[in-house]
Amino acid sequence: MNAPACAITPSGADTLARVRAALEALTDPEIPVVTLAEMGILRDVRRAVDDPAQVEVVITPTYSGCPAMAQIADDIHATLQRLGVPGRVVTQLAPAWTTDWMTAAARDKLRAYGIAPPGRCGTEAAAPGERIVRFVPRTPEPIACPRCGSSNTREVSHFGSTACKALWQCLDCCEPFDHFKPH
Amino acid sequence: MSAVATDTDTVVIDYLLHLGDNALVLAQRNSQWCGVGPVLEEDLALTNQTLDLLGQARLLYQEAARLMGGEATEDTLAYFRDAPAFRNYVLLELPASLPRVGYAQGDMDWGVTLARNFLYSALMVPLWEALQHSAHAPLAAIAAKSLKEARYHLRHASEWVVRLGDGTDTSHARMQAAFDHLMPYTQEFWTDSALERAAVDAGVGVAVMTLKPAWEATVSDTLQAATLRRPAAEGYVPQGKHGLHSEHLSYLLAEMQCVARAHPGAVW
Numbered sequence: 001m002n003a004p005a006c007a008i009t010p011s012g013a014d015t016l017a018r019v020r021a022a023l024e025a026l027t028d029p030e031i032p033v034v035t036l037a038e039m040g041i042l043r044d045v046r047r048a049v050d051d052p053a054q055v056e057v058v059i060t061p062t063y064s065g066c067p068a069m070a071q072i073a074d075d076i077h078a079t080l081q082r083l084g085v086p087g088r089v090v091t092q093l094a095p096a097w098t099t100d101w102m103t104a105a106a107r108d109k110l111r112a113y114g115i116a117p118p119g120r121c122g123t124e125a126a127a128p129g130e131r132i133v134r135f136v137p138r139t140p141e142p143i144a145c146p147r148c149g150s151s152n153t154r155e156v157s158h159f160g161s162t163a164c165k166a167l168w169q170c171l172d173c174c175e176p177f178d179h180f181k182p183h
Numbered sequence: 184m185s186a187v188a189t190d191t192d193t194v195v196i197d198y199l200l201h202l203g204d205n206a207l208v209l210a211q212r213n214s215q216w217c218g219v220g221p222v223l224e225e226d227l228a229l230t231n232q233t234l235d236l237l238g239q240a241r242l243l244y245q246e247a248a249r250l251m252g253g254e255a256t257e258d259t260l261a262y263f264r265d266a267p268a269f270r271n272y273v274l275l276e277l278p279a280s281l282p283r284v285g286y287a288q289g290d291m292d293w294g295v296t297l298a299r300n301f302l303y304s305a306l307m308v309p310l311w312e313a314l315q316h317s318a319h320a321p322l323a324a325i326a327a328k329s330l331k332e333a334r335y336h337l338r339h340a341s342e343w344v345v346r347l348g349d350g351t352d353t354s355h356a357r358m359q360a361a362f363d364h365l366m367p368y369t370q371e372f373w374t375d376s377a378l379e380r381a382a383v384d385a386g387v388g389v390a391v392m393t394l395k396p397a398w399e400a401t402v403s404d405t406l407q408a409a410t411l412r413r414p415a416a417e418g419y420v421p422q423g424k425h426g427l428h429s430e431h432l433s434y435l436l437a438e439m440q441c442v443a444r445a446h447p448g449a450v451w
Contacts, residue, residue, distance in 0.1 A: 064328055065238025093242070094324035096331065158339055159228035163235065167224060183331055 015085060019055050020045045022079050029071040030162050033113045036072060040101030043092060055080065055087035060097045062183070063163040099164075099183045110180060111146045116168065118182040119143075143179050145170035155179075191385060192250045195319050197270070198382035199250075200260065201424060203243030204271035207261060208432070209303060210236035211439050212279060213296065221293055228339055232300070235332040242325045262443035266432045270378065273421035274299060274368035276432040281364055294347055294354070298361035301340035302369055305401040307333040309394040318386035341405050348409025359411055366414040368421055372398070376424040 024037045036042040044058035061069050073089045080087040099118040107117035119141045142151035150172035160167040165178040213233045220226025244257035279291045314326035347354040382388025406413050
């Protein structure tokens with residue numbers, strides 16, 4: 001989180017802290033066990049430069065077409081309204097969201113929820129510029145089954161129930177599971 | 184925003200619309216597979232990619248509308264322009280079927296669908312890569328975001344090209360027919376257009392010819408792995424970038440735009 005963009009009064013600082021605390025409790029509409037802050041979607045809470053009476057909440061989309069963004073903006077507006085703080089939601093694209101911003105706590109929560117968390121970007125197949133085609137997707141880092149922990153797993157489909165997840169299956173416990181793609 | 188667009192803005196706007204129209208038209212075309220994909224996983228895969236393309240189109244239109252000012256919004260750009268105003272490649276508006284096949288949904292061809300996705304995403308990966316350095320910062324940001332998605336799309340399509348090309352006699356023949364059908368339309372990628380030239384001169388766009396070697400390498404390598412013959416790209420050169428489209432675009436737009444035009448301003 002960056003520092004607020006402009007100087008604020010002591011009471012303003014209190015307001016910002018209160019808003020920040022409330023927003024940090026908001027969860028991802030698609031994956032309700034993790035918060036927007038842990039996901040790296042909530043980027044900043046600050047005073048609007050052009051209107052210091054307003055709070056500006058900066059969010060970033062995970063994927064361009066993520067349908068949860070509208071819900072996330074609604075949730076933030078509702079929170080601001082509940083606190084009685086005038087504000088607006090700003091979407092910021094650069095730098096592009098990456099799963100590397102996901103906190104360790106979020107990764108643990110995903111696993112407990114049944115979603116294999118993403119590895120670091122670039123450690124799995126599809127490195128930048130790669131264009132070799134193979135039948136069986138290679139995964140230098142095995143994806144561990146979030147249920148039994150086995151690494152004897154396979155990718156069923158690179159696209160799953162949401163844009164950010166792939167569908168995997170454990171070959172030991174035979175359960176299918178979601179894998180949050182490194183992105 | 185109510186400011187009037189300047190000349191420089193117009194160059195950027197035209198280029199954003201070209202990129203946005205590509206994404207939107209292919210999104211609409213591929214969305215016809217929603218619910219009728221060959222297997223559930225692939226239905227989801229194509230729907231996911233369609234959502235990415237739709238998201239890219241929205242970001243590009245939002246930025247274009249911001250520069251245009253006035254009443255322009257992403258919705259007016261998507262729903263209230265007619266075919267001649269669209270600047271997408273003709274390749275992307277073609278039905279997902281071989282020529283001389285009926286327009287019915289049951290005639291959709293998975294090979295044509297994936298061959299097209301392959302030919303397009305093989306262009307978009309190097310194009311988005313280069314556009315990350317666009318002088319128009321919002322476009323550079325959209326490019327960085329879209330690049331990650333285009334890589335998934337290219338990977339998915341490449342795998343299918345190989346799987347079907349190097350598959351059974353039937354799947355091989357159908358994939359070959361798909362490439363024979365579509366390859367001539369890729370000539371449009373490399374043709375000159377005023378909108379691209381102006382964008383390149385302004386440092387906003389990319390000289391697409393510089394991307395041709397990368398595209399050629401991807402196509403050749405993949406077709407070779409798929410045991411497919413590379414058809415010649417010759418004959419009629421489409422001019423979708425100039426607003427000259429096939430008969431298919433108006434039908435596609437009619438389906439996409441009819442609700443918005445019947446109930447302008449409706450929200451739900």
